[in-house]
Amino acid sequence: MKEGTLSRVQMVTVVALRVLIGWHFLYEGVSKLTADAWSAKGYLLQSRGPLAEVFRWMAADPERLATVDQLNMWGLTLIGLGLILGCFTRLASASGIVVILLFYLCNPPFVGYFYSIPAEGSYLIVNKNLVELAALAVILVTGSGRAAGLDRIIHGLLKKRDRPADS
Amino acid sequence: MAHDDEKDQDGGPGSGLGGKKLDRRDVLLGLSTVPALGLFGEAWRKQRQYDQAQKEAAAEDAPPPPADLEEINVALLGSGAQGQVLLDSMLRIPGLRFRAVCDIWTEYNQKRAVRILKKYKFDVNGYEDHREMLDKEKDLDAVVIATPDFWHAPHTVDCLEAGKHVYCEKEMSNTLEGAQRMVHAARETGKLLQIGHQRRSHPRYLHSYEKLLQEAQLLGRIVTVNGQWNRAVSPDLGWPERYTIPDARLKQYGFKSMPQFRNWRWYKGLGGGPIVDLGSHQIDIYNWFLGANPSHVIASGGLDYHDPATHEWYDTVMTVYEFETAKGPARAYYQTQTTNGSQGYYETFMGDQGTLVISESEAANSGSVYRDPNAPAWDEWVRRGYISAPKLQEQGQKDEDAVLDVRESVSPDEHRIPVVLRDPYHQPHLQNFFDAIRGTATLHCPPEVGYETAVTVLKVNEAIEAKERLSFRPEEFEV
Ligand SMILES: NC(=O)c1ccc[n+]([C@@H]2O[C@H](COP(=O)([O-])OP(=O)(O)OC[C@H]3O[C@@H](n4cnc5c(N)ncnc54)[C@H](O)[C@@H]3O)[C@@H](O)[C@H]2O)c1
Numbered sequence: 001m002k003e004g005t006l007s008r009v010q011m012v013t014v015v016a017l018r019v020l021i022g023w024h025f026l027y028e029g030v031s032k033l034t035a036d037a038w039s040a041k042g043y044l045l046q047s048r049g050p051l052a053e054v055f056r057w058m059a060a061d062p063e064r065l066a067t068v069d070q071l072n073m074w075g076l077t078l079i080g081l082g083l084i085l086g087c088f089t090r091l092a093s094a095s096g097i098v099v100i101l102l103f104y105l106c107n108p109p110f111v112g113y114f115y116s117i118p119a120e121g122s123y124l125i126v127n128k129n130l131v132e133l134a135a136l137a138v139i140l141v142t143g144s145g146r147a148a149g150l151d152r153i154i155h156g157l158l159k160k161r162d163r164p165a166d167s
Numbered sequence: 168m169a170h171d172d173e174k175d176q177d178g179g180p181g182s183g184l185g186g187k188k189l190d191r192r193d194v195l196l197g198l199s200t201v202p203a204l205g206l207f208g209e210a211w212r213k214q215r216q217y218d219q220a221q222k223e224a225a226a227e228d229a230p231p232p233p234a235d236l237e238e239i240n241v242a243l244l245g246s247g248a249q250g251q252v253l254l255d256s257m258l259r260i261p262g263l264r265f266r267a268v269c270d271i272w273t274e275y276n277q278k279r280a281v282r283i284l285k286k287y288k289f290d291v292n293g294y295e296d297h298r299e300m301l302d303k304e305k306d307l308d309a310v311v312i313a314t315p316d317f318w319h320a321p322h323t324v325d326c327l328e329a330g331k332h333v334y335c336e337k338e339m340s341n342t343l344e345g346a347q348r349m350v351h352a353a354r355e356t357g358k359l360l361q362i363g364h365q366r367r368s369h370p371r372y373l374h375s376y377e378k379l380l381q382e383a384q385l386l387g388r389i390v391t392v393n394g395q396w397n398r399a400v401s402p403d404l405g406w407p408e409r410y411t412i413p414d415a416r417l418k419q420y421g422f423k424s425m426p427q428f429r430n431w432r433w434y435k436g437l438g439g440g441p442i443v444d445l446g447s448h449q450i451d452i453y454n455w456f457l458g459a460n461p462s463h464v465i466a467s468g469g470l471d472y473h474d475p476a477t478h479e480w481y482d483t484v485m486t487v488y489e490f491e492t493a494k495g496p497a498r499a500y501y502q503t504q505t506t507n508g509s510q511g512y513y514e515t516f517m518g519d520q521g522t523l524v525i526s527e528s529e530a531a532n533s534g535s536v537y538r539d540p541n542a543p544a545w546d547e548w549v550r551r552g553y554i555s556a557p558k559l560q561e562q563g564q565k566d567e568d569a570v571l572d573v574r575e576s577v578s579p580d581e582h583r584i585p586v587v588l589r590d591p592y593h594q595p596h597l598q599n600f601f602d603a604i605r606g607t608a609t610l611h612c613p614p615e616v617g618y619e620t621a622v623t624v625l626k627v628n629e630a631i632e633a634k635e636r637l638s639f640r641p642e643e644f645e646v
Contacts (some may be wrong), residue, residue, distance in 0.1 A: 015199075015200065018200075019200050019203045022203075023203065023207055026207060027207070027211070030211065034215075060402070061405065062405065062406075062407060063407050063408075081204070084200055084203050084204050084207065085200060085201060085204065086197075086200055147196065148196045148197070148199045148200060149196075149197060149199070149200055150197055150198070151197075152193050152196055152197040153189065153193060153194060153197035153198075156188070156189035156193050156197075157189065159188075
């Protein structure tokens, strides 16, 4: 998609979407960071689907699990900050997509699968994870950080320095 | 990333052309979403306040500690999985001052416990050797022991002889000889010894025993009992490689290797396998609720599933005890297996007037009594709040086409036991121990009681080996 072709109202909408998703990530991150002892262990062990073995492997070894937990908590937090502030927006949204894809694949709502973790809705293949993932794809391709976000300032500063490289 | 961004768009709409210097508009738009972060911060602060208020409200339910509460100086001996659980409970009990942690896994379990206690502003010292701790920590009043079973006797005896009160985890000891030494040491020193069968202090078990069985006699005459602890297969316990204990130290404390140190409960001479580890909790309740020790036991068990290279004790045990109770004979079945966790753990007492199903868990089988149709009405006990009003058994579930036989008994009404434990499971039992030290309570599980349970439970392993029905002599339960 060629940027700069979005209308003002379209861009405002995308920025709002970005901030909302960022908020969600950030809270998921900080609430885990500040919990007494959060771990993805239970979630990983519950994994079903084609990649179940991979997720169980992540939880199998205490040290590996500790790393996965740290990556998860800090990843969510930093992605959240990036999205809200529009800072390294592309990196943040791309990483967000990867993270959500992992969540999705860990417990995918495929036909015939059911879970002992209670879900708050009814899903068939598409669940909220997948929708949030698609929304992040929109953020990724519209580069809204350049319109409203710290990327605009970062970009501006870089431009100043690398003027010859530009245009 | 900056480079990546370089290939990015030339700013959003209205941002002008690339190469333009930053202007006011760029800065404003650049910072335009920062307030959202402020909002987030504010919402988060509110949420934290709310959580905090909830916690404080929950804490207020407990009666405030009396102002003149005398502090008890406590040490934790063995800060593994269970030591940690006990510590979490003790941190909720007012009037304790932690002074020391002793654990041979200095670089891991000991460090963790010390760190937690320091966080709670306790000035604690860490020790590897319990005798060194007893030598140096002169002010200790009590030691809470959660080391592997084969260490219970030496640790308990040394602590008692050093003049400390002791809370020692179940199983009291892996040998009767060790358990006897513990009883003697408690008697000779006059110090308190509580054995960690925590159900003895659980309000739902106390309510069931005192109110439902003794006072209301809801079950009539108990003739059969059954119970189980089923546990799903779980991998052997591992450890972070960099915290491996040097061989010399393992040997010094009676362990052959790291895997054995971590999975001691499966090894002969160290633990007693699942029947002792899990079964002793519940078989202890059989003796208590039936008001008797068993007269005979038969048992079948084996290492049916797990790898014999790393497991010595039986992974599957089924056993039947025979009792002579004050009201007549009773038989009690118990099973434990570690290959399938279905139905978890519970105890069921069945009398000619009703059935009691109970467990320590708040999640499943937490506590119900079922009135047998021929029993006298229980309205009085419902009115007094001993049991809830009956919940009628579901009719709707039945298959329309299924044919019910007239000989089938009518299913009895279910009454819930209205007692919920909101504290961690071990807290009431620890509280009972500290209250007893202060002289305001008597121990719920003194060493003589722990000993009777040890005799009852350890005999199962013997019966499996002997492949025959073994009897208990009444004097076997005495020390
Ligand atoms: N009441 C309950 O519900 C319950 C539950 C679990 C365990 N337990 C009991 O608690 C005890 C400990 O079990 P766990 O699961 O915590 O085992 P664990 O292996 O996790 O912990 C044992 C700890 O004791 C330490 N240790 C071993 N030998 C020692 C010694 N000589 N001196 C000092 N420290 C030593 C080890 O380093 C380890 O940290 C056992 O007796 C077990 O039966 C009770």
